[in-house]
Amino acid sequence: MTSSMYFSRGNGYMEKPHLGNGLPTYSSSTAVREKRHRQQYSTQWLTPISLPIPGVRTRRLRLMLPNLERLHQQSVAKFGRRRGPFILFAGFLTFLYLIFAIHRRFGTDDKSWPAPSFLGEPPTLVYRREDLQRIWEWEVAAGHYPSSRRIPDQVGLANPPPNPALPPLRSVSLPSRFRGPVATDTIGIGPKRIYLDLKRQPPDVAYPPRPVPGSVADMDVIMDNCDFSTGKYVRDCLEVLRLGGGLELGARVRRGKMDEWKYIYVEEATQNATDNAALTKPVFALKTQGEVDPSNEFPKKRGAEWEPHLNLSPPPKYVPYKDSPTVCDDENPRVYHMFWTGPFTDKPYLALLSFLFTQNLGLHLDPDHPDLNVCRPKFWLWINPGPAASVPNPTAVRDMFDQLKSNPWASPFLHPRFKDVIQFKLWNTTEQLDGVPELKEEWRALRDSLFNSGGYVEKIPPKADEPEETESVEVEEEEEEGIAAAAPSPTKANAKDDDDKINRVGSKSPSSYDRLSVILSDMARFVLCHRFGGIYLDADTILLRDWEELWGWRGAFAYRWSRLEKYNTAVLRMNKGSALGTFLFRTALKNGLDFHPMSISKYTKDAYLEGLLLRLPDALFDSAWLNTESYQRDRPPQPYFTEFADFFETPVQSSAAPQALGIDGFFKGAYSYHFHNFWWRPFDPSRNFPDLGPRFAQGERIARQSLAEASSTKLPEQPQEERVADDKRDLDWATVLKRTFESYVRGERPNMYGEWIKW
Structure with a gap:
């Protein structure tokens, strides 16, 4: 002492x-x-620490770390007590970011320096303001903007464009001296709208009525009642969709006028269809003259040059349904697209069954006498049978149909009764990209970064025996059991025992996720909609009602990414050869061919084109999503899912609902349900086979035999009588939907609109 x-x-x-x-x-x-x-070590820049070595009791690991006390003293001495700690903390964050940046640049396949998050996302824009104005004018003139919502001020339109899909406004427009320098409204010059009050009419009161042919959904009304950004609940949105679409159960219990909830209308016939090309031609001619002041432009993508001025063809003439000479519009074909990789399973099987159960296909009519007043939609299932990076094969189409015929989940849809509404087509990446004018001359330069998702590129190592450039193989279109197939395509790669990311075909479990196929499908949906028109659906989508009024709405749309103001393109509607499609493909090309939904959100946001690709509320297509992310649980819809797995394994507390309510109690009013992957979970574990009755008994027996072999049990030679007591006591929602659709094909019940299938 x-x-x-x-x-x-x-x-x-x-x-x-x-x-x-x-x-x-x-x-x-x-x-x-x-x-x-x-105080010896407190005055030095480094201080020692010792850590125990696992398994070695007698020795410790000695490390030298920065002396934070010394750093703090020096920062306070130099910059003061207030600024010193702040500067020290900023330097520490910079040090961590430097380590991360070096790892990103030299330790990953991406080989790029990351952009600092505090500086915001880098711009993606490659088009001038002038071209963005032309895109808006083209889409409006084509009738692809049937909305009264305003065009963003930043677009800078000098004159309001005429809108043939919008009726004239009742109010008188403001005099020119009171208008601002920028036009944000369109001038309605279209036909008058008549909003429908859809009800069940006696004696047909057991089932809802089919939508009126040519009817249109007013997306402005839907957004007013369903937009999450304005505090609208999914439960309330589904009620509006249910009542406005005439889908209510039994008699109405709501009283009073429901004009605010009417969202389906028909257009009155007009004497002369408007020539939109003539209306917009002078505007386009004027805007191509001269150069735009660079200071008036939006932030351009770093390292990229401005794209040449758009060379757009005249927009198609907008023709109301009642003025159309045919019930089906070639410019806007009613085609559902779906992309599938690998062997056919119960997932696309159920998607196709839901299509047969809900859409107006005329299967209740005599095959020789179809309803000529109804445009029947078609379902094109695009199949890539091998890995996403597979090699072309001249016999690919024949191989595909051979596999479909032998597959019990796919073979029922090759029946001649479905040949006009279901078509299997073979996907070929080379042929499809060459078919897109905006890409065909340049996409090969990005071949090594073709699998780009959100800026992260999955590298594909080149094969020793692979030719330098893969050309599409010319194969004539085949007809197999009345089913048309697309021509050139890639097929399976050489079989390998290992299940790496390159050779993986489909997602068999959470740990073996086929990421390359998912990235390829992100691009495929835009290619298919731009080339052929129509609506793309992810394979984990189940249709719940007729989409007639969605087809009547001519605009492009996807839906909201849950709580975020981003797109989810699990449902994507685009018009064939549109100006919006040209913008998206050229922008994606200059951003590494990245078609991830988050990237698409960035493209449209930077260009102020979000209004042309409408972001619909997810209540329409993905009603459980907000609840699974702990939103709106105070007033959830029916059923109440806290996670997507509840669809396949309903919680015990609510396990009575699927059997008691059936499909009428499953998000009634929504257009579809998205169950988000779960490719490895069967819809019906106790009956994991197609149960479509005697007409398709052979496929059912093959599936049962496969299940018996997998469980090492012997299938009896003669089919045994099944007992209901052997079934699962509480059926899950996935099981109830599967069995409901199958009972319709067996002829044991009508579809959701009371129509019995006629074989």
Whole structure:
């Protein structure tokens, strides 16, 4: 213990000697040495720490780390008590970011320096303001903007474009002296709208009525009642969709006028269809003259040049349904597209069954006497039978149909009764990209980064025996059991025992996810809609009602990514050869062919084109999503899912609902349901085979035999009578939907509109 010397003061008390700073002095040099020894490491830039070594008790690992106390002292001494800690913290974050940046640049396949998040996302724009104005004018003139919502001010239109899909406004427009320098409205010159009050009419009161042919959904009304950004609940949105679409159960219990909830209308016939090309031609001619002031432009993508001025063809003439000479519009074909990789399973099987159960296909009529007043939609299922990076094969089409015929889940849809509404087509990446005018001359330069998802590129190692450039193989279109197939295509790669990401075909479990096929499908949906028109659906989508009024709405749309103001393109509607499609493909090309939904959101946001690709509320197509992310749980819809797995395994507390309510109690009013992957979970575990009755008994027996072999049990030679007591006691929602659709094909019940299938 250190000792101190004390002296007597004049008052008789002892006094400690001290220096001028008021600190006591010590007589022992030992205390000084001890103090210096304790402060030895605090005055240096590094300080040692020792960590135990697992399995070695006698030794410890010695590390030298920055001395935070020393750093703090120096920062305070140089910059003061307020700024010093802040500068020290900023330097620490910079050090961590530098380590991350070096790892991203030299330790990953991407080989690029990351952009600092605090600086915001880098711009993606490659088109001038002038071209963005032309895109808006083209889409409006084509009738692809049947909305009264305003065009963003930033677009800078000088004159309001005429809108043939919008009726004239009742109010008188403002005089020119009161208008602003920028036009944000369109001038309605279209036919008058008649909003429908759809009800069940006696004696047909057991089932809802089919939508009126040519009817249109007013997306402005839907957004007003369903937009999450304005605090609307999914439960309330589904009620509006249900009542406005005439899908309510039994008699209405709501009283009073429901004009605000009427969202389906028909257009009156007009004497003369508007020639939109003539209306917009002078505007286009004027806007191509001269150069635009660069200071008036939006931020351009770094390192990219402005795209040449758009060379757009005249927009198609907008013709209302009642003025159309045919019930089907060639410019806007009613085609559902779906992309599938690998062997056919119960997932596309159920998607096709839901298509047969809900859409107006005329299967209840005599095949020789279809309803000529109805445009029947078609379902094109695009199949890539091998890995996403597979090689072309001249016999691909024949191989595909051979596999479909032998597959019990696929073979029922080759029946001649479905040949006019379901078609299997073979996907070929080379042929499809060459078919897109905006890409065909340049996409091969990005072949090594073809699998780009959100800026992260999946590298594909080149094969030793692979030719330098893969050309599409010319194969004539085949007819197999009345099903048309597309021509050239890639097929299976050489079989390999390992299931790496390159050779993976389909997702068999959460740990073996086929990421390359998912990335390829992100691009495929835009290619298919731009080339052929129509609506793309992810394979984990189940249709829940007729989409007639969605087909009547001519605009492009996807839906909202849950709580985020981003797109989810699991449902995507685009018009064939549109100006919006040209913009998206050229922009994606200059951004590494990235078609991830988040990237698409960035493209349209940077260009102020979000209004042309409408972001519909997810209540229409993905009603459970907000609940699964802990939103709106105070007033959830029916059924109440807290996670997507509840669809396949209903919680015990609500396990009575699927059997008691059936499909009428499953998100009634929504157009579809998206169950988000779960490719490895069967819809009906106790009956995991197609159960379509005697007409398809052979396929059912093959599926049962496969299940028996997998479980090492022997299938009896004669089919045994099944007992209901052997079935699962509480059926899940996935099982109830599958069995409901199958009972319709077996002829045991009508579809959701009371129509019995006629074979």
